Amino acid sequence: xxxxxxxxxxxxxxxxxxxxxxxxxxxxxxxxxxxxxxxxxxxxxxxxxxxxxxxxxxxxxxxxxxxxxxxxxxxxxxxxxxxxxxxxxxxxxxxxxxxxxxxxxxxxxxxxxxxxxxxxxxxxxxxxxxxxxxxxxxxxxxxxxxxxxxxxxxxxxxxxxxxxxxxxxxxxxxxxxxxxxxxxxxxxxxxxxxxxxxxxxxxxxxxxxxxxxxxxxxxxxxxxxxxxxxxxxxxxxxxxxxxxxxxxxxxxxxxxxxxxxxxxxxxxxxxxxxxxxxxxxxxxxxxxxxxxxxxxxxxxxxxxxxxxxxxxxxxxxxxxxxxxxxxxxxxxxxxxxxxxxxxxxxxxxxxxxxxxxxxxxxxxxxxxxxxxxxxxxxxxxxxxxxxxxxxxxxxxxxxxxxxxxxxxxxxxxxxxxxxxxxxxxxxxxxxxxxxxxxxxxxxxxxxxxxxxxxxxxxxxxxxxxxxxxxxxxxxxxxxxxxxxxxxxxxxxxxxxxxxxxxxxxxxxxxxxxxxxxxxxxxxxxxxxxxxxxxxxxxxxxxxxxxxxxxxxxxxxxxxxxxxxxxxxxxxxxxxxxxxxxxxxxxxxxxxxxxxxxxx
Numbered sequence: 357x358x359x360x361x362x363x364x365x366x367x368x369x370x371x372x373x374x375x376x377x378x379x380x381x382x383x384x385x386x387x388x389x390x391x392x393x394x395x396x397x398x399x400x401x402x403x404x405x406x407x408x409x410x411x412x413x414x415x416x417x418x419x420x421x422x423x424x425x426x427x428x429x430x431x432x433x434x435x436x437x438x439x440x441x442x443x444x445x446x447x448x449x450x451x452x453x454x455x456x457x458x459x460x461x462x463x464x465x466x467x468x469x470x471x472x473x474x475x476x477x478x479x480x481x482x483x484x485x486x487x488x489x490x491x492x493x494x495x496x497x498x499x500x501x502x503x504x505x506x507x508x509x510x511x512x513x514x515x516x517x518x519x520x521x522x523x524x525x526x527x528x529x530x531x532x533x534x535x536x537x538x539x540x541x542x543x544x545x546x547x548x549x550x551x552x553x554x555x556x557x558x559x560x561x562x563x564x565x566x567x568x569x570x571x572x573x574x575x576x577x578x579x580x581x582x583x584x585x586x587x588x589x590x591x592x593x594x595x596x597x598x599x600x601x602x603x604x605x606x607x608x609x610x611x612x613x614x615x616x617x618x619x620x621x622x623x624x625x626x627x628x629x630x631x632x633x634x635x636x637x638x639x640x641x642x643x644x645x646x647x648x649x650x651x652x653x654x655x656x657x658x659x660x661x662x663x664x665x666x667x668x669x670x671x672x673x674x675x676x677x678x679x680x681x682x683x684x685x686x687x688x689x690x691x692x693x694x695x696x697x698x699x700x701x702x703x704x705x706x707x708x709x710x711x712x713x714x715x716x717x718x719x720x721x722x723x724x725x726x727x728x729x730x731x732x733x734x735x736x737x738x739x740x741x742x743x744x745x746x747x748x749x750x751x752x753x754x755x756x757x758x759x760x761x762x763x764x765x766x767x768x769x770x771x772x773x774x775x776x777x778x779x780x781x782x783x784x785x786x787x788x789x790x791x792x793x794x795x796x797x798x799x800x801x802x803x804x805x806x807x808x809x810x811x812x813x814x815x816x817x818x819x820x821x822x823x824x825x826x827x828x829x830x831x832x833x834x835x836x837x838x839x840x841x842x843x844x845x846x847x848x849x850x851x852x853x854x855x856x857x858x859x860x861x862x863x864x865x866x867x868x869x870x871x872x873x874x875x876x877x878x879x880x881x882x883x884x885x886x887x888x889x890x891x892x893x894x895x896x897x898x899x900x901x902x903x904x905x906x907x908x909x910x911x912x913x914x915x916x917x918x919x920x921x922x923x924x925x926x927x928x929x930x931x932x933x934x935x936x937x938x939x940x941x942x943x944x945x946x947x948x949x950x951x952x953x954x955x
Contacts, residue, residue, distance in 0.1 A: 372398045375427035377461040382423070385457055386638070386665035391416035391688060396569045397545070398424050401513075406566035407545040408559050416686060418454045421515045421545045425489070426455070428512070431464050434486030436506070438513040439538070441494050441531060443521040445471040446716050450685065451517060452491045465489075470506075472496045475860065478915035480505055494522060494530035501537070511538045519548040519555050528554060535562045549723075581698035583725075584732040585708045585718060590907050591876025593681060593709055594622075598629055599735040600679070600707065601659075603743045608652050608674035611661045612693050614682040622681065623661040633659035636666040664689050670696055680708035683717050687724035707732065712873055748787075849883040850898035851924035857890045860914045867894060867913065874911040875904045886924075893924040 369382055369390055390398065393411045400407050401424035411417050425438045442448040452469040459465045468482045470492030483505060490497075490506070500506035514535070516522065522531055535544070535558070544563050548555050559566060588596045597611070611633075613619055619635035626633035634648050634657055645666070651657035653672050662670075664684070678697045684690045690708075698704025708729065710718050722728050755761070772779050856862045864885045871877055871894070883895025908920050 367395055373402050373427075374398065374423055378423055378426050378458055381458050381460045381462075382419075384460060386663070387419070391420075391571075393417050393569065393571045394420045394423070396567075396571075397421065400567040400569070401425070401543065401545060402427060404543060406543060406563040408563065408566045408568045409545065409547040409571070410551055410569070411547060411549070411571040416688060417517070417547050418451055419458065421513075421517075421547070422451070422455050422458050425513050425515075426459050426462065426465070429462070429465065429488050431462065431488065433488070433510065435510040436487055436490045436508060437510060438489045438515070439497070439508060439511055439534075440489070440491040440515040440517055441497065441522065441534065442491060442517045443493065443525055443527065444716075445473065445493060446713070447518065448491050448493055452489075455489055455491065467491065470496050470500065474915040476505075483507075494527040494534065497534060498530045501534070508534075508538050511542050514538060514542050514544050516544070516546045516548075519546050519558070520550045520552060523552070523554050532558065532562075580702070581694055581704040581706055583694065583706045583708075583727060583729045585710050585729045586732045586734060588709050588711060588734070589876035590711055590874070591901070591903050594625060594903075596709065596734055597626075597679070597681065599740055601626075601631060602740050603735045604677060604705070606658075606677040606705070608655075608657075608672060609659045609677040609679060610667060610670070610675055610693075610696050611659060611679045611681050612667065612684070613661060613663065616663060618682070619661045619663060619666075623659075626659060626661070631659055632657050633661060635661045637663045638665050640666065664693065667693070667696060672696075673702065675704070676702075677705045677707065680706070683708050683710055683714050683721075685717060687721050690721050691725065847881070848898040849895040850922070851893050852896050852900075853921050853924055854892050854894060854913070854918040855890070856913045856916050856918060857888045857892050859890055860916060862887060862892065862913055867892060870911055870913045870918070871896070871908065875900075875908045877904070 367390065369379055369387065372390065372395070374382075393409060394416050397407055397409055397417070397420035401421060407421075409417060409420065411420075421440075429437055440448075440451055442451055448469050448471050452467050455467045459467070466482070466485070466487040467489045468479065468487040468491070470479050470490055472493060472495055474496075479500070483500075497506065501508070516531065519531075522528070544566075546555070546559055546563065546566075586596060586600070601609075611622065613622055616637035616639055619637045623633045623635035634651070636645050636648055640648075648657065648660065649670065649672065652660050653674060655674070660667075661681075675697045678694050680690070680693060684693060694704070694706035697706065708718070708721075718729065768779060768782055771777065771782060854867070856867075864887070867885055867887075868882055871882075877896070881897050884893075885895070886893040905920070908918065911918050911920075
């Protein structure tokens with residue numbers, strides 16, 4: 357059976373027969389109405405049908421297969437019941453996180469991501485404890501099957517996510533082996549953006565009476581909205597946003613973040629920097645929400661920091677800019693967000709902050725909207741200072757037209773005669789009073805090195821601006837293998853301990869790469885790295901900001917939490933950073949790693 361879901365009516369999630377606990381989780385994350393692929397796929401999988409879904413990334417297909425699988429999981433059974441194959445490590449982690457979000461009201465459910473590059477020890481210990489859902493790349497799944505460490509004899513659900521990508525990467529043999537060697541009565545769901553001959557052959561061979569569902573891509577953005585992106589690290593977002601706000605000529609702005617807490621934190625930080633900002637989220641009372649939106653509408657408020665759920669239905673003509681401070685994980689959310697600007701024939705601007713690990717989300721947005729986003733350079737100190745001077749002189753021009761000027765003119769004239777001070781010096785002194793000890797210009801040393809913002813872009817972005825085309829995977833420049841040299845940092849360094857060492861087979865480049873990417877550090881921020889038996893001592897800036905601590909709380913190297921703490925001694929509870937967890941995984945020597953095939 358084949359169906360085109362474009363003309364199908366859109367039911368609610370409650371109409372689809374989903375488990376009540378899963379419905380609560382969907383409500384928690386702000387899902388209100390199923391997307392077309394979800395409305396068509398969920399009932400079919402709940403009814404035990406095989407499914408072939410032709411849908412782009414970002415159409416909501418993860419929930420389309422995760423929700424019905426979770427609705428039918430037997431929590432008492434410890435052997436894997438569902439296996440999701442994904443082409444890349446990033447997608448495997450993304451799908452695993454989605455399963456965990458939708459299973460937030462299923463206590464005891466365990467999801468395990470399995471991919472190459474992660475230590476076997478972590479995966480083996482989790483498999484021994486028992487997992488219900490395994491999400492992995494074909495090569496590493498095959499490794500476990502060959503070693504006999506992954507039992508799929510009780511598998512009930514098998515999902516091939518982005519099947520066309522897996523075949524392009526050379527995983528066809530592995531995929532077919534897994535399909536053939538798993539129970540014949542399993543339910544199979546195959547999702548692909550395209551339907552090449554190989555995918556069609558696999559679906560006919562391994563799927564029985566499959567429901568074929570095609571989603572026509574209606575994700576189109578407004579032509580009168582300029583779409584740009586800025587490459588930043590997580591730690592640099594706030595400073596980058598501040599510079600953007602200083603040079604962009606905007607009327608009203610919505611800044612989107614992922615969590616309720618982030619709306620309050622970011623709004624407070626913007627107010628501390630002199631911007632008129634307020635937060636709205638799901639916890640804000642309706643009366644307060646309406647009051648805040650009225651303030652944005654009539655100009656008493658310039659910036660609104662919001663979550664997706666809180667901004668639904670928001671229509672304010674004054675909004676000229678939308679900023680994705682946290683880039684959305686699906687393209688529908690992206691389109692809904694930037695649809696808040698460029699309304700009623702007006703022009704609009706949309707700017708997305710993209711961290712190095714989020715390039716795949718940018719690529720999905722460009723593919724789904726069929727529009728490349730334009731790279732925006734980080735505003736420099738010179739740009740900010742030029743704009744500040746222009747605004748200052750403009751304020752002088754405005755004040756010259758005030759009807760109160762006569763009184764102050766006489767006051768200044770009297771002061772000039774009594775103290776024999778030139779009028780220009782008096783004006784300069786008044787400007788100092790107005791600034792209230794705050795410097796008008798940014799100091800040159802406040803400039804963030806351009807390399808910190810743009811260097812990441814060169815490591816394989818979605819679009820190669822020099823060549824004028826997309827960059828292939830094998831064209832990405834190689835990461836430098838050498839570790840940092842001592843004494844390169846211009847700031848005082850201090851020792852920090854991380855819970856990975858020689859027994860975990862880590863190298864300096866892995867440590868530098870993980871801490872730099874996750875914590876927003878530069879190579880110059882690293883000093884000496886001493887790799888010991890079960891831990892390593894790394895020299896980092898002595899005064900790490902709270903943002904860096906938070907960003908590194910869940911960082912893993914070789915599958916282990918690094919548990920960053922100050923000092924260079926052995927593990928001590930008193931020295932552990934706030935919120936850091938004790939590293940998980942067994943202490944025994946990990947198995948020899950096998951690269952995920954193909955490389």
